[in-house]
Amino acid sequence: MLIRVPPSESDWNLKTTNIEMPSSLYIHIPFCATKCYYCAFNTYSFQKEQAKVYLDALQLEMALYAPKTSPLNTIFVGGGTPSILSANALDKLFADIQKHFRICSNAEITVECNPGTVDSEKLNVMRNAGVDRLSFGLQAMQDETLRQLGRIHTVDEFLQSYLLAREHGFDNINIDLIFALPKQTMDAWQHTLNETISLEPEHISAYNLVMEESTPFYDWWKSGELVLPSEDTEAGMFQWTIETLISHGYTHYEICNYAKPNREVKHNLVYWNNQEYVGLGVGACGYIGGVRYTNIRGIPDYIEALSKHNKPISETEHLTGNAEKAETLMLALRKREGICLEEYEQRFGEKLDVAFGDTLKKWIDLELLERNETHLRLTRRGLFLANEVFVELM
Ligand SMILES: C[S@@+](CC[C@H](N)C(=O)[O-])C[C@H]1O[C@@H](n2cnc3c(N)ncnc32)[C@H](O)[C@@H]1O
Ligand code: SF4
Numbered sequence: 001m002l003i004r005v006p007p008s009e010s011d012w013n014l015k016t017t018n019i020e021m022p023s024s025l026y027i028h029i030p031f032c033a034t035k036c037y038y039c040a041f042n043t044y045s046f047q048k049e050q051a052k053v054y055l056d057a058l059q060l061e062m063a064l065y066a067p068k069t070s071p072l073n074t075i076f077v078g079g080g081t082p083s084i085l086s087a088n089a090l091d092k093l094f095a096d097i098q099k100h101f102r103i104c105s106n107a108e109i110t111v112e113c114n115p116g117t118v119d120s121e122k123l124n125v126m127r128n129a130g131v132d133r134l135s136f137g138l139q140a141m142q143d144e145t146l147r148q149l150g151r152i153h154t155v156d157e158f159l160q161s162y163l164l165a166r167e168h169g170f171d172n173i174n175i176d177l178i179f180a181l182p183k184q185t186m187d188a189w190q191h192t193l194n195e196t197i198s199l200e201p202e203h204i205s206a207y208n209l210v211m212e213e214s215t216p217f218y219d220w221w222k223s224g225e226l227v228l229p230s231e232d233t234e235a236g237m238f239q240w241t242i243e244t245l246i247s248h249g250y251t252h253y254e255i256c257n258y259a260k261p262n263r264e265v266k267h268n269l270v271y272w273n274n275q276e277y278v279g280l281g282v283g284a285c286g287y288i289g290g291v292r293y294t295n296i297r298g299i300p301d302y303i304e305a306l307s308k309h310n311k312p313i314s315e316t317e318h319l320t321g322n323a324e325k326a327e328t329l330m331l332a333l334r335k336r337e338g339i340c341l342e343e344y345e346q347r348f349g350e351k352l353d354v355a356f357g358d359t360l361k362k363w364i365d366l367e368l369l370e371r372n373e374t375h376l377r378l379t380r381r382g383l384f385l386a387n388e389v390f391v392e393l394m
Contacts, residue, residue, distance in 0.1 A: 040214060136175050189240075
């Protein structure tokens with residue numbers, strides 16, 4: 001059940017004293033040059049002055065949460081477009097993080113970058129701050145498609161940013177792609193993926209396009225202006241993606257994610273393992289002491305709450321009982337290895353079948369799930385129908 005008031009301090013303290021404190025941090029930078037036509041993330045057009053005030057508020061939020069964390073193993077600065085911040089602003093952001101949090105010496109620190117918004121100075125700042133992983137949103141390898149998506153960069157600009165990052169020593173890079181785009185043919189998608197593979201990134205995220213309400217794409221699709229590939233074409237693209245990336249040495253370790261050996265993103269594994277983490281910034285979500293919280297979405301309200309030294313939370317949900325079990329199962333099924341039956345039993349003190357026996361039997365009979373001695377996971381067919389399985393668990 002969603003409660004629309006922040007929890008009292010005593011609730012938080014009560015919970016966090018008994019359990020291990022989170023060692024993962026997500027920070028949301030809600031600025032983009034312009035909004036891509038398909039995107040529903042909580043982002044606003046970049047204004048330098050507003051970004052400055054936002055970073056000050058973020059620092060106040062860090063101070064509120066830092067005492068509730070263990071030394072950080074993973075930090076993910078996402079957006080939005082964190083790389084749209086100036087080199088000075090990025091420097092301040094990382095100095096603030098270092099001032100407030102203890103960070104493990106081998107921590108994974110990722111920053112999301114939009115091609116065309118990185119330069120040598122910013123890359124140096126990030127390297128010096130210990131950032132060891134970059135994630136570039138490319139989406140497609142055709143200029144015309146990028147224009148139709150509302151992207152701010154060309155393929156050449158992406159290549160320049162990517163190669164510059166390599167020159168600056170970044171040896172752990174992800175590239176985001178989207179398939180099943182309007183009018184996209186199998187040939188076009190194959191060109192995008194093959195060209196991406198030839199750059200040898202350590203990690204590739206290949207998402208199928210999701211039509212999000214409140215985006216221009218959604219309106220154009222509803223009015224018939226946008227024509228999407230058929231479900232069969234989309235499934236064919238997905239199937240080909242899995243086979244091609246595996247044959248090039250990538251492990252398919254989550255529905256949309258592929259990694260070279262030992263390059264799985266540790267931060268996202270925290271989410272998929274339903275472990276706790278701190279989330280900071282407008283609209284960010286976090287999970288601490290059994291409480292899942294979502295921050296205020298608007299920048300002025302977020303800044304105002306922090307100026308009064310209040311946590312800028314708009315919603316909380318206390319995850320207990322069956323809700324926690326269902327979320328744990330659903331998130332773990334996103335991983336290709338599925339859910340570890342023993343870990344589930346250790347966490348909840350009962351076997352997975354106690355809460356989900358009938359549902360699981362149904363999906364196993366329909367060959368959407370399969371289990372062995374140690375794990376339950378989606379079948380290859382189940383990967384294509386994962387949302388149907390998840391909806392029933394919700
Ligand atoms: C939070 S965005 C940040 C990345 C960065 N701002 C950029 O776009 O270059 C992360 C990724 O989500 C994916 N994404 C965003 N909206 C999507 C949608 N409607 N359907 C599928 N993937 C989407 C894109 O691949 C994007 O790169
Ligand atoms: S896809 Fe990335 S750049 Fe485009 S609006 Fe969304 S967050 Fe911003």
